[in-house]
Structure formats: structure tokens, C-alpha cells
Amino acid sequence: MNQHGGDASLLRRLNSAAVLRVLRNRTAAATLTELAQQVQVSRPTVETIMDELLEQGWAEECGQERGQRGRPAKRYRFRASAGRVLGLSVGAYRLQAVGVDLSGQVTQSRKAAIFPDMTADERLDAIERFVADCSEELGQRPMAVGVGTTGVVDGTGRVVKSSVLPGWSGLPLQEELSGRISAPVVVENDVRLAVLAEQWRGAAVERMDVLYLFAGNRMSLGMLIGGKPYRGAHSASGEIAEHATGLWQVFGPAMDFATAVEPGELRSPAQAAEFAFDKAAAGDPRAAEAVTALAVGLAESLVTVVGPFDPEMVIIGGSLSSGGALLVDPIQEHLNRTCLYPPEVVASGLGSDSVAIGAARLALEHTESDIALAHKPDIATV
Structure with a gap:
């Protein structure tokens, strides 16, 4: 019986993820019937899922249209304002951040000067303060923070080698920042994020x-x-x-x-x-x-x-x-x-914004699994 219960729970989560994915990817609002057809589940199932997504804040109702028989059909869309992510570029002379909503629209841009001869701890402190300032300006904690930095960065977010930033070589940057920032942190090489930004919002779409x-x-x-x-x-x-x-x-x-x-x-x-x-x-x-x-x-x-x-x-x-x-x-x-x-x-x-935009895209990708599972968004103010 427990196995069957687990199977049912997993199926519900998978169906919720599918419905939410369709909503995110649509440019226009959708009716329950349209969602049921695209996800290939029954209309009552979609109706139950939509009630949950509305309650959790991931979706919103956006008006009605007349159906073929004159009955009003409710329409729904993904609620992009349910959360924000932050993309951060860490350079020798500057920190730069781009905040985007869950549809990828830029809602914030911020810069701060730093110095090349900072120690690693001083630079980490500056990043922590900068993210806190960005969060306060957003009015909510980011759901994830993507960070782009110079140097060889491995799959765990560790800076294997850096010839530009003092004390950066060997630094487990993702781990260090995760202990300082109250949001999931993902770290990647800055130029890899720049090309990701070009594919997402630049010349390489x-x-x-x-x-x-x-x-x-x-x-x-x-x-x-x-x-x-x-x-x-x-x-x-x-x-x-x-x-x-x-x-x-x-x-x-x-x-x-x-x-x-x-x-x-x-x-x-x-x-x-x-x-x-x-x-x-x-x-x-x-x-x-x-x-x-x-x-x-x-x-x-x-x-x-x-x-x-x-x-x-x-x-x-x-x-x-x-x-x-x-x-x-x-x-x-x-x-x-x-x-x-x-x-x-x-x-x-994209100019100097490319790394921060790519970092924001990385942060969005990190949140997709949480969004797909329809977790309640963190909308607590700072």
C-alpha cells in the first residue's frame, strides 16, 4: 500500500511539473482544456493541479473568454513575479548584479567598485554585502544566486586556478558563498556564462x-x-x-x-x-x-x-x-x-552585462527543479 501511495504522490508531482512547465513556456495564457491537451491528462486532474499552483503562488488567473457553448473559460498564466534570481559578476575592479524574475525579465541592475589587491576574505565580505544590498533593493530574498568569476572553475564551483584575483586559486567559492548567502549559490567561469548569455539574450539566440x-x-x-x-x-x-x-x-x-x-x-x-x-x-x-x-x-x-x-x-x-x-x-x-x-x-x-546576465540564467536553471515541484515561493521581505 505504501508503494502505491508513493507512486500516486510521484505521479501528482510529475503532472504538476508538466503543467507548470507548459505555463512557463507559453507566451499566451491557457485554459484548463488547453493545458489538459498539452500535458495529456484529464481536465479534472489539471483543475486540481491549478488550484494548488494558484494557492502556492506559482500561477495566476488572468480573465475569462467565452467558450464554444457560451460558458466562460478561465485562463491562467505563470506568475513570473513569484520569485527573483540574482546573477553576479565578480571582477578585479567591479561587482555587477542583474536581478531577473522567473520569466527572465531584468528587474534590477547594480554595480559596486572593488579593488584588485583585496584578499580573498575581503572580496568574499564585499560580495556578501553586495548581495544583501541587492536583496534589500529587490524587497525579497533571491531564490538562487548565480556567480561568474575569472579563473578555472570546476563542476563543484571551486576556483581551481586564478591568475587575476589574489587568494582565489583553490578557493571553494560556491561553498564559501553558500555559507554567507541565504539562498542557493551556483558558481561558474565568467566567459562560459558570457556565451550562455549570448545564447539566451544576445547575438547567439x-x-x-x-x-x-x-x-x-x-x-x-x-x-x-x-x-x-x-x-x-x-x-x-x-x-x-x-x-x-x-x-x-x-x-x-x-x-x-x-x-x-x-x-x-x-x-x-x-x-x-x-x-x-x-x-x-x-x-x-x-x-x-x-x-x-x-x-x-x-x-x-x-x-x-x-x-x-x-x-x-x-x-x-x-x-x-x-x-x-x-x-x-x-x-x-x-x-x-x-x-x-x-x-x-x-x-x-550585451557589453559588460554579459557575465551577470549569464549568471542570472544559470541561477534560473538551478531553480527550475524547485519550480517544477511547485514548492511555495519564498516571498519574505528582507
């Missing part, structure tokens, strides 16, 4: 095989293979090692141009590139030459990856995305000449 080049104060790759961010055997996919000739040799033309124009101004490679972009956009022919040389250097490096990977799209992200067509067009032209199947090359439109 409905794309399955994508190469994302992050180029700013560091350079790394994100790869979407078969619709999923690729981690690699050691969770180090996309990490670009130091080249014998120097990682930033490709930025040489932009740095030479910036130094020639303003000899007394010290700029990082990324800052020099942005300076050249601005001057080229204003019509400076020397700047345009420097930008084209930078683009060709990037394209020559990309060919070694594009050939064996065979992506359908290459996205230029990070600070170099501000170059737009000035950078993208020469890269596209080079790949068209050298690749058997040249991918489409685009500049990211």
Missing part, C-alpha cells in the same frame, strides 16, 4: 555552435557546443595560455598608435584599442589602419580555432566589442578568405 572571444584586460574563449557551454576535461576550456611572444602582441598596432598620438599617456592594451576605435570612428586614417591591423591579428589567431571547431558564429566580446564594424568587418573578411566554412562574425551587444 537559437545558435548551437558558437565561439565567444573575450578580449579586454585578459583574453579567453567561450565555446557553445551543441547548445551547451563547453567545460573541457579539466574545466579549463577557453583559458588562453601566455604565448612565447607575449599574449598582447596582437594589440601592438593599437598600442603603437596610442603611444604615437599621446606619448605621455600610459594605457593598457584594451585601453589602447578603445582609444584607436574612437579615433578611427572620428575619421583618423592612422587609427583606422591600426584597428584593421589589430583585427587581422585577431583573425589570424581565430583561424586556428575556427577551422577545427567549425562554429556557426564568432562573437567578439569584452571591451573589444565596442569596436563594432570597424573590428568585425576585417575579421569577417579574413575568415571568409581562409576558412572552408566561414562563420558569421558579430560584436556582442
Whole structure:
């Protein structure tokens, strides 16, 4: 008898999950009959499930329409405001958060300055305070917090290695933050989250095989293979090692141009590139030459990856995305000449928000199992 009871309970939960999944994925409200047809269960079963989902706050009634026989048919939709998740980007100089509701709509954006020479504990304290501030602004605790950070991040959320943030190597970041934040925490490499964001809200929507080049104060790759961010055997996919000739040799033309124009101004490679972009956009022919040389250097490096990977799209992200067509067009032209199947090359439109948006998507994915089981949402105010 206990076995039968367990089977019935499991079936109810599975049916509830199916109904809620249909509601989440629909763009329009649904009647009980429509839900029963899509889930392939009886109408009375759906009616009972909907009563529970309404009581628990996961669904809401949104008006009626006349049925074929003149009887009003109630319509229902997923209640996206039932909860929020938070996506967080942890960089050397800045914390950035994006809050989204359960339909993925952005409801909050917030930034805070931090410092590269912080100890690990100081950075963890800053993250804890930042999440608390975001929660207070939201008016409710997030159902989950996704975190994107630089470095090699394994499947448990541990930072295996980081050359950017002091004390970050070997840090069980997901575990540490879970002890400080009153919500489930999931941690992933920032560039893998950036390519996830592009697939969800950016240039790569409905794309399955994508190469994302992050180029700013560091350079790394994100790869979407078969619709999923690729981690690699050691969770180090996309990490670009130091080249014998120097990682930033490709930025040489932009740095030479910036130094020639303003000899007394010290700029990082990324800052020099942005300076050249601005001057080229204003019509400076020397700047345009420097930008084209930078683009060709990037394209020559990309060919070694594009050939064996065979992506359908290459996205230029990070600070170099501000170059737009000035950078993208020469890269596209080079790949068209050298690749058997040249991918489409685009500049990211998400800018500095990409990692936080990807982290929010990761947090949403984490909540899906809880939502599917129709747990009552936590709407307690902070």
C-alpha cells in the first residue's frame, strides 16, 4: 500500500511539473482544456493541479473568454513575479548584479567598485554585502544566486586556478558563498556564462555552435557546443595560455598608435584599442589602419580555432566589442578568405552585462527543479 501511495504522490508531482512547465513556456495564457491537451491528462486532474499552483503562488488567473457553448473559460498564466534570481559578476575592479524574475525579465541592475589587491576574505565580505544590498533593493530574498568569476572553475564551483584575483586559486567559492548567502549559490567561469548569455539574450539566440572571444584586460574563449557551454576535461576550456611572444602582441598596432598620438599617456592594451576605435570612428586614417591591423591579428589567431571547431558564429566580446564594424568587418573578411566554412562574425551587444546576465540564467536553471515541484515561493521581505 505504501508503494502505491508513493507512486500516486510521484505521479501528482510529475503532472504538476508538466503543467507548470507548459505555463512557463507559453507566451499566451491557457485554459484548463488547453493545458489538459498539452500535458495529456484529464481536465479534472489539471483543475486540481491549478488550484494548488494558484494557492502556492506559482500561477495566476488572468480573465475569462467565452467558450464554444457560451460558458466562460478561465485562463491562467505563470506568475513570473513569484520569485527573483540574482546573477553576479565578480571582477578585479567591479561587482555587477542583474536581478531577473522567473520569466527572465531584468528587474534590477547594480554595480559596486572593488579593488584588485583585496584578499580573498575581503572580496568574499564585499560580495556578501553586495548581495544583501541587492536583496534589500529587490524587497525579497533571491531564490538562487548565480556567480561568474575569472579563473578555472570546476563542476563543484571551486576556483581551481586564478591568475587575476589574489587568494582565489583553490578557493571553494560556491561553498564559501553558500555559507554567507541565504539562498542557493551556483558558481561558474565568467566567459562560459558570457556565451550562455549570448545564447539566451544576445547575438547567439537559437545558435548551437558558437565561439565567444573575450578580449579586454585578459583574453579567453567561450565555446557553445551543441547548445551547451563547453567545460573541457579539466574545466579549463577557453583559458588562453601566455604565448612565447607575449599574449598582447596582437594589440601592438593599437598600442603603437596610442603611444604615437599621446606619448605621455600610459594605457593598457584594451585601453589602447578603445582609444584607436574612437579615433578611427572620428575619421583618423592612422587609427583606422591600426584597428584593421589589430583585427587581422585577431583573425589570424581565430583561424586556428575556427577551422577545427567549425562554429556557426564568432562573437567578439569584452571591451573589444565596442569596436563594432570597424573590428568585425576585417575579421569577417579574413575568415571568409581562409576558412572552408566561414562563420558569421558579430560584436556582442550585451557589453559588460554579459557575465551577470549569464549568471542570472544559470541561477534560473538551478531553480527550475524547485519550480517544477511547485514548492511555495519564498516571498519574505528582507
